[in-house]
Amino acid sequence: MNNTELKKEILRISGVNVKKCMKCGKCSASCPAYDEMEFHPHQFASMIDNGEIEPLLRSDSLYRCLSCFACMERCPRGVEPAKLIEAVRLTAIRKQGANRMTADDVPQMLDDNTPGQLLVSAFRKYTK
Amino acid sequence: MQRIGVFVCWCGSNIAGTVDVHAVAEALKTESGVVFSTDYQYMCSQAGQDIIKNAIHEHSLTGIVVCSCSPRMHEATFRKTAAAAGLNPYMVEIANIREQCSWIHKDMLSGTEKAIILGKAAVAKVNLNAPLTPGQSTVTKRALVIGGGIAGIQTALDIADAGFPVDIVEKKPTIGGKMAQLDKTFPTLDCAACILTPKMVDAAQNENIRIYSYSEVTEVGGYVGNFDVTIKRKARYVKEDICTGCGLCTEKCPQKKVPNEFNLGMDNRRAIYIPFAQAVPKVATIDADYCTMLKTGKCGVCAKVCTAGAIDYNAKDEFVKEKYGAIVVATGYNPISMEKFDEFAYSQSKDVITSLEFERLTNAAGPTSGKLLRPSDGEHPHKIVFVQCVGSRCENCAEKGKEYCSKICCMYTAKHAMLIRDKYPDTDVYVFYIDVRTPGKAFDEFYRRAVEEYGVHYIKGMVGKVVPEGKKLLVQASDLINGKQLHIDADLVVLAAAIEPDKSARPLATMLTASMDTNDFFTEAHPKLRPVESPTAGVFLSGCCQGPKDIPETVSQASAAASKVIGLLVKDHLTGNPCIAQSNELMCNGCSSCERVCPYGAITYEEKEFRMPDRTTKLRRVASVNPAVCQGCGACTVACPSGAMDLNGFKNNQIMAEVDAICKM
Numbered sequence: 001m002n003n004t005e006l007k008k009e010i011l012r013i014s015g016v017n018v019k020k021c022m023k024c025g026k027c028s029a030s031c032p033a034y035d036e037m038e039f040h041p042h043q044f045a046s047m048i049d050n051g052e053i054e055p056l057l058r059s060d061s062l063y064r065c066l067s068c069f070a071c072m073e074r075c076p077r078g079v080e081p082a083k084l085i086e087a088v089r090l091t092a093i094r095k096q097g098a099n100r101m102t103a104d105d106v107p108q109m110l111d112d113n114t115p116g117q118l119l120v121s122a123f124r125k126y127t128k
Numbered sequence: 129m130q131r132i133g134v135f136v137c138w139c140g141s142n143i144a145g146t147v148d149v150h151a152v153a154e155a156l157k158t159e160s161g162v163v164f165s166t167d168y169q170y171m172c173s174q175a176g177q178d179i180i181k182n183a184i185h186e187h188s189l190t191g192i193v194v195c196s197c198s199p200r201m202h203e204a205t206f207r208k209t210a211a212a213a214g215l216n217p218y219m220v221e222i223a224n225i226r227e228q229c230s231w232i233h234k235d236m237l238s239g240t241e242k243a244i245i246l247g248k249a250a251v252a253k254v255n256l257n258a259p260l261t262p263g264q265s266t267v268t269k270r271a272l273v274i275g276g277g278i279a280g281i282q283t284a285l286d287i288a289d290a291g292f293p294v295d296i297v298e299k300k301p302t303i304g305g306k307m308a309q310l311d312k313t314f315p316t317l318d319c320a321a322c323i324l325t326p327k328m329v330d331a332a333q334n335e336n337i338r339i340y341s342y343s344e345v346t347e348v349g350g351y352v353g354n355f356d357v358t359i360k361r362k363a364r365y366v367k368e369d370i371c372t373g374c375g376l377c378t379e380k381c382p383q384k385k386v387p388n389e390f391n392l393g394m395d396n397r398r399a400i401y402i403p404f405a406q407a408v409p410k411v412a413t414i415d416a417d418y419c420t421m422l423k424t425g426k427c428g429v430c431a432k433v434c435t436a437g438a439i440d441y442n443a444k445d446e447f448v449k450e451k452y453g454a455i456v457v458a459t460g461y462n463p464i465s466m467e468k469f470d471e472f473a474y475s476q477s478k479d480v481i482t483s484l485e486f487e488r489l490t491n492a493a494g495p496t497s498g499k500l501l502r503p504s505d506g507e508h509p510h511k512i513v514f515v516q517c518v519g520s521r522c523e524n525c526a527e528k529g530k531e532y533c534s535k536i537c538c539m540y541t542a543k544h545a546m547l548i549r550d551k552y553p554d555t556d557v558y559v560f561y562i563d564v565r566t567p568g569k570a571f572d573e574f575y576r577r578a579v580e581e582y583g584v585h586y587i588k589g590m591v592g593k594v595v596p597e598g599k600k601l602l603v604q605a606s607d608l609i610n611g612k613q614l615h616i617d618a619d620l621v622v623l624a625a626a627i628e629p630d631k632s633a634r635p636l637a638t639m640l641t642a643s644m645d646t647n648d649f650f651t652e653a654h655p656k657l658r659p660v661e662s663p664t665a666g667v668f669l670s671g672c673c674q675g676p677k678d679i680p681e682t683v684s685q686a687s688a689a690a691s692k693v694i695g696l697l698v699k700d701h702l703t704g705n706p707c708i709a710q711s712n713e714l715m716c717n718g719c720s721s722c723e724r725v726c727p728y729g730a731i732t733y734e735e736k737e738f739r740m741p742d743r744t745t746k747l748r749r750v751a752s753v754n755p756a757v758c759q760g761c762g763a764c765t766v767a768c769p770s771g772a773m774d775l776n777g778f779k780n781n782q783i784m785a786e787v788d789a790i791c792k793m
């Protein structure tokens with residue numbers, strides 16, 4: 001897929017209108033995983049709008065996002081950056097062989113400190 | 129048979145760009161009644177109007193169709209042109225081939241086709257037009273101003289200055305509005321009280337101005353020049369004309385635990401109170417919700433201490449009925465509630481305040497006598513974070529925020545930051561912004577001074593959350609320029625809350641039949657060309673009730689509204705609109721359908737004697753329209769089941785002729 005098609009696909013999967021973003025950064029100000037992430041939620045919005053999607057696809061940020069939806073909840077413009085991140089993540093893991101984890105990895109991850117939400121999103125990252 | 133002239137306007141390229149104007153003029157030539165048809169570059173210009181006048185004379189025209197812009201724009205212009213050439217102005221029809229045609233079509237073919245159809249409809253209508261003569265009505269030479277903030281005060285002073293009596297109705301016990309609560313004002317930093325209170329005193333002393341404080345408008349009837357208004361004077365339990373404003377009662381009242389709204393609840397007042405030292409009128413008011421005497425019949429301290437004998441526990445609400453020629457709405461604004469913005473912890477911490485609360489905290493007459501102290505523990509804050517755009521520019525949070533920019537907060541935040549750094553140079557001040565909007569005279573320079581001279585830290589980015597922890601407020605925010613997430617342990621957080629129209633504005637608009645936008649700001653008759661008039665004749669707009677504004681803008685608009693009012697009140701007679709409803713008594717069966725739908729209350733019924741075909745007489749109930757009250761909205765003509773109601777200038781047969789002309793295509 002070329003960038004234009006990739007962008008279209010990500011916008012379609014996420015259902016997000018990135019043009020609504022007013023570049024206020026409230027999403028990134030709300031993000032608890034900020035320091036772990038190379039690209040931050042507001043950058044997802046603007047980079048996708050610019051068609052700069054490859055760097056996002058390659059970035060570890062996709063798996064650092066906690067899917068806590070704080071950015072979605074706080075965005076004053078209803079942009080829903082978490083859905084964009086989810087869409088890029090799906091695009092990355094749908095590529096064959098791009099699995100980040102196997103079923104066997106799951107039990108190791110189960111401990112009292114892991115939030116349930118994290119596991120739910122971890123399962124989302126698992127294709128088969 | 130009419131002799132109709134058709135005039136097709138190019139509107140430069142506005143129309144001619146997508147409509148073949150020659151083809152339109154040519155096509156309409158053959159319509160029934162048309163004896164002349166032409167096109168011209170700008171019909172509304174002097175030369176264009178001359179073409180119309182000459183044609184009226186040369187071709188003895190009895191009717192005119194101008195194919196041009198919306199009638200809202202130039203119907204009045206072309207009616208005047210016709211009248212100047214001796215033609216009844218109501219023999220003019222406009223076919224809107226700009227807004228409803230050229231501007232929305234892209235190709236010449238369909239644009240031209242539609243323009244011809246619209247032209248034919250207008251010709252069909254003019255064929256059935258009849259000359260109309262408007263009635264005349266008198267003008268009551270007194271104005272009403274609703275709301276006594278700086279907007280209402282300025283409007284009233286200007287109207288009074290021109291020699292007309294004017295009443296201010298203010299719902300609070302004193303006039304002054306929000307400006308009375310402010311400390312210093314941007315961009316010049318003069319003290320709000322020093323420039324406002326002299327105006328309040330002027331208003332009180334002006335013999336043309338009557339102030340109804342602690343009062344509200346409850347009913348509006350009538351029409352431009354002759355409004356009938358009912359004003360409710362709420363019982364204040366203190367005789368206004370006897371109270372000297374000495375304030376003794378407010379010191380002796382034992383009920384001390386009433387949240388003081390003037391200081392936004394940051395301190396307490398008594399149950400009997402004078403909002404602030406410079407209040408106008410300076411008289412006490414008893415708050416019935418808290419007064420023990422009024423609630424339980426026990427106390428009566430204020431009556432005992434009042435040497436003037438002004439207290440009257442038996443006072444009742446009074447209703448005053450008054451006639452006005454013009455009404456000015458100046459109901460202002462309020463900051464929105466911060467309760468729903470959990471992320472900023474406004475409800476959790478006393479040290480998260482709004483900007484208006486901040487004004488009271490730095491005000492020498494405020495709860496801390498102007499010392500900047502934390503509301504929670506009275507300590508001096510050393511690190512202060514300001515958050516701009518809280519609840520403004522918020523698209524998805526309709527239930528808590530507003531979509532628009534509140535316009536004043538960038539500037540007052542710069543002011544606050546500067547004032548702190550000036551008084552307390554040991555305090556670190558951060559301002560988080562999305563944009564800094566400073567379009568105004570000397571505004572950007574003002575903001576730059578905050579940054580360059582006063583060392584305020586302006587950081588581009590929003591605050592994500594504020595978490596109270598111990599004595600600190602942990603602020604997590606974006607620094608977009610440096611690509612960082614910041615964590616600041618602040619002592620005080622100030623939220624620049626969005627502003628919204630007063631909650632009473634919506635019911636008031638209904639009473640006035642004045643229109644509002646979806647945000648409940650009053651709409652102006654034209655956003656550019658008639659900014660201080662509402663579309664309802666005789667109702668004018670002043671100040672923040674029309675949209676967010678700072679004081680300089682409010683005052684200019686207030687004076688502009690006053691000049692419009694004066695222009696109306698100097699007239700002895702007003703020419704009405706002859707396009708009003710008329711009922712055919714022979715067809716009316718007195719069913720009351722029309723009365724129920726009339727929004728202006730223009731319809732009444734009378735018992736009338738009619739001669740029947742058998743020569744007997746019969747008493748029948750029939751509708752009758754008050755021509756001075758009817759606004760010609762046409763609601764009744766649709767509601768009438770027997771087709772007895774018709775609208776002059778828009779008669780049923782005229783509308784049907786238009787529809788037929790369109791359908792015949």
Ligand SMILES: Cc1cc2nc3c(=O)[nH]c(=O)nc-3n(C[C@H](O)[C@H](O)[C@H](O)COP(=O)(O)OP(=O)(O)OC[C@H]3O[C@@H](n4cnc5c(N)ncnc54)[C@H](O)[C@@H]3O)c2cc1C
Nearest residue numbers: 275277278279299305306313314459460461671672678679
């Ligand atoms: C924190 C803050 C700081 C500001 N600082 C500045 C500054 O430094 N410089 C500057 O230029 N501007 C400043 N402003 C803006 C300024 O407050 C407004 O421009 C100005 O007050 C608008 O005046 P107004 O008369 O339209 O509205 P208001 O001041 O709101 O007055 C409206 C009046 O109408 C009354 N009212 C409402 N409804 C009714 C009703 N139904 N019947 C009867 N009476 C009614 C209200 O009680 C009130 O008295 C600031 C605003 C805020 C929030």
Ligand code: SF4
Nearest residue numbers: 031065066068069071
């Ligand atoms: S959903 Fe992801 S990007 Fe959004 S705030 Fe949570 S961790 Fe950050």
Ligand code: SF4
Nearest residue numbers: 021022024025027075
């Ligand atoms: S919070 Fe919303 S509007 Fe603001 S930068 Fe993030 S996505 Fe854009």
Ligand code: SF4
Nearest residue numbers: 371372374375377434
């Ligand atoms: S009510 Fe009486 S005591 Fe109170 S302020 Fe008025 S004059 Fe003074």
Ligand code: SF4
Nearest residue numbers: 520533534535537538
């Ligand atoms: S004036 Fe400034 S702070 Fe207020 S809403 Fe507009 S941009 Fe935001």
